[in-house]
Amino acid sequence: MLIEVALKGGLRAWGVVDVSEGYLNQVSRFLWRWLTTTNHKDIGLLYIVTSIYFFLVAGALGMLVRAQLSKPGNTILVGNEYNEAVTMHGLFMLLWFVSPLAFGLANYIVPLQIGARDLAFPRLNALSYWLYLVSGLIALVSFFAPGGTASAGWTLYAPLTSDIYSLGKGLDLVGLAVILFSASVTLGTINFLVTIVKMRAPGMTWARLPMFSWTIVFTVLLMLWAFPTLIAATFLLFLDRNFGTRFYESPLGGSYLWGHLFWFFGHPEVYILLFPALGMIADIVSTFSRRQLFAKHIIVLGLSLGTALSFLVWVHHMFITGIALEIRKIQSFTTAIISVPFEMTVIAMILTLWRGRIWYTTPMLFALGSIFNFIIGGATGVFLSSVPLDIAFRGTYWVVGHFHYIVAGVITFGLMAGLYYWFPKITGRMYNERLGKIHFAIAFTSIHLLYLPWFLLMDMPRRIYDYAPEWATFNLVSTVGALIFGASFLLPLINFTYSLWRGPRASDNPWNAYTLEWLTTSPPPRHNFEGEPMITSDGRVVFIAANGGYSHHVHVEHQTLTPFGIGLGALLFGLGLVYSPTLSTIFNLNVTLLSVVGVIVMVVSLLKWAWNDLLDKFTIPEPKVLEDWPLSGVDKVRSGVWVFLVGDIFLFGTLIGTWLFVRTRSLAWEPGYLSHDITIGLVNTFILFTATYFYLLGYLFIRRGSIAGFMLSMVMALALLVSFLLVKVVEWSHLVSVGYTLATGLQAQLYYTLTGLHGLHVLFGALATAYVIAKALRGGYTREEHKGVVEIGLYLGMVEMIWVFLFPMFYLL
Amino acid sequence: MERFRASLTIYTATWLILVGGAVLEAVFILNRIARWPELFVLGVSGFQASLILLFYMHLRDEPTSVKAMPVVTLLLLIALLASAITSVLACTPYIPG
Incomplete structure (x- = not known):
């Protein structure tokens, strides 16, 4: 009954149904609308709701951990159960709550803030969401896998993650979930970067870009360079656990390798989590102080410095590993100075408040609370830049206190500020201000009750489920704080749910804010603005024509089930790894019925996606006038491909780095290391170079208008790409037949991993070339219109570029 | 032509x-x-x-912003690899030098 009421309420709220329709019809229409949507506001809402769900999961786990630690000798969670709860609390909070909630808001707000109709690639946006949801569900399901879920800590340190110390399939599911999540993030990176750089309304110069949108730019840049490393690292872990490789168990620095790869991602991840919240806080502080942000250009400069420096501080997470002293000195220095840009940001925000006419609304209170917590969280982190202090504090509650102040005190407070701030815009209703302020008061007091004692527990080791009696008082205080802090989040749930139905109507701009999203209705129409927004040189916004540029009504027809299909396939594949009858076993990996069905669903969905493209079903004309510096002259698809290529190059760079790392330690490979036939290597090099050459010839022919020359060249390119793969298959078969297998050693493992992944890229290149041929056969290319040919050529160039490194690595050295 | x-x-x-x-x-x-x-x-x-x-x-033929992307990627990779390899080459308590 309750579900029925909620569903009907939801149906009415979104206005998608006719009351006279049958109930089943209404439900199916409702489901169809949400499963097929590609609209940025819908996707944003899906992200927000899903991330709040994962927040509740992660929060519940955190509360269980605190309950266990409330007094010594408790037995609520002991041994591995405790480790599982701690591990998954961290992973859910960091991966499936914080960033997704920020990107849910970004999905909804950024296109509005920059005056765009949608994100650059709406289908990719939908795919990002479904992969995110599926990854979270797989991580959730891992709790029920035989042997339990991951228990190695959220950092998944090697060799704790090996199949010796982490039994069962739970960790495999978590690994798969992390890879899917990273794939989702990578797609989001491409989308947001291209959107903000290429689709700003006329007059929306970089100087006028609101801080929230600015911080999303920095965040996606960080994601672009950080997440490929996590994908590579987790991919190797997956191989270790399922295919018998030993990258992280090798005595030749296996655990070191994980440390470097993980933390090269892990430290920038802190800023990936932090930046969007800082952007929200900056916009909110400016709005409710009735002043422009103080020294905005300095803040932007500071954040760009922070972005660059964040990649040069990861070693401070490894100070106790006995890492080279020179490296420790350098990264101790970079860690100390990375605090400067953030201090500048905090000071600028405080100076914005100076002489401002401050309006203490709930979002403003949360923003101020966040700034206050930032001072505590930031200052306690500076201690950890010092090598001696870091060694002393490592593995204690001081470190845990520092990062919880940042993640909960700064970021979560910032996100709450953002939710309250944009709630009227998104829903068209005002929330209950009094309840909001009560929420702030409880959360702000209880967070210190929860986390401040941890600094006083600086001698208590983290990751233990029982402890000495002298730590009991502070732990009890902390647990009381946790219960109050956790319970306080029920208030916004009640507040938002109630206000969604009963809250007073919100005006278009209830806060008298300055940014563009407040100039449209609350909630905004599907096409965002009535007319094309343009910012004049004196900063006024004018709307130049109703439905100017391309009409967003076209977008409604862009509903598609393919992103959902790909996500569903991934979910079935993941679940199939554990919960399905096994058809056969490859190494330790079970090939099950459900996994096979999952792969089929994914392939069919991808084919449908390509078919839709072939029919030009999703072509969205780019608006004529835009602020697109510094990518003027590069269309959005090419821009997106360049962003993708950078990520992919980083992925291979990380794996090639792994080869270098291993090779540096082992001056001689295992006997028989030159078993690869150099002639075969050279032949394949020749084939790949020639394939790309023919592809480029095809490009020249189509520019000249010669369809016959174009087709001939493309067929040659395709034939050569397929030949490359066939030669590879023959070579692999031969090597396996002479006993050169994954069991041979690290060199063989690296060879199969890198050439296999490269071969997969060649396969995608061949499929893309086949797509070009199919489209040409349908008359899809002319001298004037041959979109897509260049982009696939760029991809093939990247595949060739990787090979010029792999060839000498495996055939010559 | x-x-x-x-x-x-x-x-x-x-x-x-x-x-x-x-x-x-x-x-x-x-x-x-x-x-x-x-x-x-x-x-x-x-x-x-x-x-x-x-x-x-x-x-x-691309604008400077696109040219910068592979360059920055390369610099970051060099930083990662140099640190990782230097740390392996250095004598550590965990890996016999």
Whole structure:
């Protein structure tokens, strides 16, 4: 009954149904609308709701951990159960709550803030969401896998993650979930970067870009360079656990390798989590102080410095590993100075408040609370830049206190500020201000009750489920704080749910804010603005024509089930790894019925996606006038491909780095290391170079208008790409037949991993070339219109570029 | 027509250098002509990759912002690899030097 009421309420709220329709019809229409949507506001809402769900999961786990630690000798969670709860609390909070909630808001707000109709690639946006949801569900399901879920800590340190110390399939599911999540993030990176750089309304110069949108730019840049490393690292872990490789168990620095790869991602991840919240806080502080942000250009400069420096501080997470002293000195220095840009940001925000006419609304209170917590969280982190202090504090509650102040005190407070701030815009209703302020008061007091004692527990080791009696008082205080802090989040749930139905109507701009999203209705129409927004040189916004540029009504027809299909396939594949009858076993990996069905669903969905493209079903004309510096002259698809290529190059760079790392330690490979036939290597090099050459010839022919020359060249390119793969298959078969297998050693493992992944890229290149041929056969290319040919050529160039490194690595050295 | 020929010449010359580079690389390594094989190979591969980027992927025609993307990527990779390898080469308590 309750579900029925909620569903009907939801149906009415979104206005998608006719009351006279049958109930089943209404439900199916409702489901169809949400499963097929590609609209940025819908996707944003899906992200927000899903991330709040994962927040509740992660929060519940955190509360269980605190309950266990409330007094010594408790037995609520002991041994591995405790480790599982701690591990998954961290992973859910960091991966499936914080960033997704920020990107849910970004999905909804950024296109509005920059005056765009949608994100650059709406289908990719939908795919990002479904992969995110599926990854979270797989991580959730891992709790029920035989042997339990991951228990190695959220950092998944090697060799704790090996199949010796982490039994069962739970960790495999978590690994798969992390890879899917990273794939989702990578797609989001491409989308947001291209959107903000290429689709700003006329007059929306970089100087006028609101801080929230600015911080999303920095965040996606960080994601672009950080997440490929996590994908590579987790991919190797997956191989270790399922295919018998030993990258992280090798005595030749296996655990070191994980440390470097993980933390090269892990430290920038802190800023990936932090930046969007800082952007929200900056916009909110400016709005409710009735002043422009103080020294905005300095803040932007500071954040760009922070972005660059964040990649040069990861070693401070490894100070106790006995890492080279020179490296420790350098990264101790970079860690100390990375605090400067953030201090500048905090000071600028405080100076914005100076002489401002401050309006203490709930979002403003949360923003101020966040700034206050930032001072505590930031200052306690500076201690950890010092090598001696870091060694002393490592593995204690001081470190845990520092990062919880940042993640909960700064970021979560910032996100709450953002939710309250944009709630009227998104829903068209005002929330209950009094309840909001009560929420702030409880959360702000209880967070210190929860986390401040941890600094006083600086001698208590983290990751233990029982402890000495002298730590009991502070732990009890902390647990009381946790219960109050956790319970306080029920208030916004009640507040938002109630206000969604009963809250007073919100005006278009209830806060008298300055940014563009407040100039449209609350909630905004599907096409965002009535007319094309343009910012004049004196900063006024004018709307130049109703439905100017391309009409967003076209977008409604862009509903598609393919992103959902790909996500569903991934979910079935993941679940199939554990919960399905096994058809056969490859190494330790079970090939099950459900996994096979999952792969089929994914392939069919991808084919449908390509078919839709072939029919030009999703072509969205780019608006004529835009602020697109510094990518003027590069269309959005090419821009997106360049962003993708950078990520992919980083992925291979990380794996090639792994080869270098291993090779540096082992001056001689295992006997028989030159078993690869150099002639075969050279032949394949020749084939790949020639394939790309023919592809480029095809490009020249189509520019000249010669369809016959174009087709001939493309067929040659395709034939050569397929030949490359066939030669590879023959070579692999031969090597396996002479006993050169994954069991041979690290060199063989690296060879199969890198050439296999490269071969997969060649396969995608061949499929893309086949797509070009199919489209040409349908008359899809002319001298004037041959979109897509260049982009696939760029991809093939990247595949060739990787090979010029792999060839000498495996055939010559 | 002129543009077609110019582009064809560039593509063909690049292809010849790439193939020639791979053969040269093999000859130099197999006959132990290169004194520091790793550095030699890195140099040749780096040169080949630059040719592909500049002439096949037309990076030279892209705006500075696009040119900056692979450059920044390369710098970050160098930072990661240099730190990782230096830390392995240094004597540590966990890995016997």
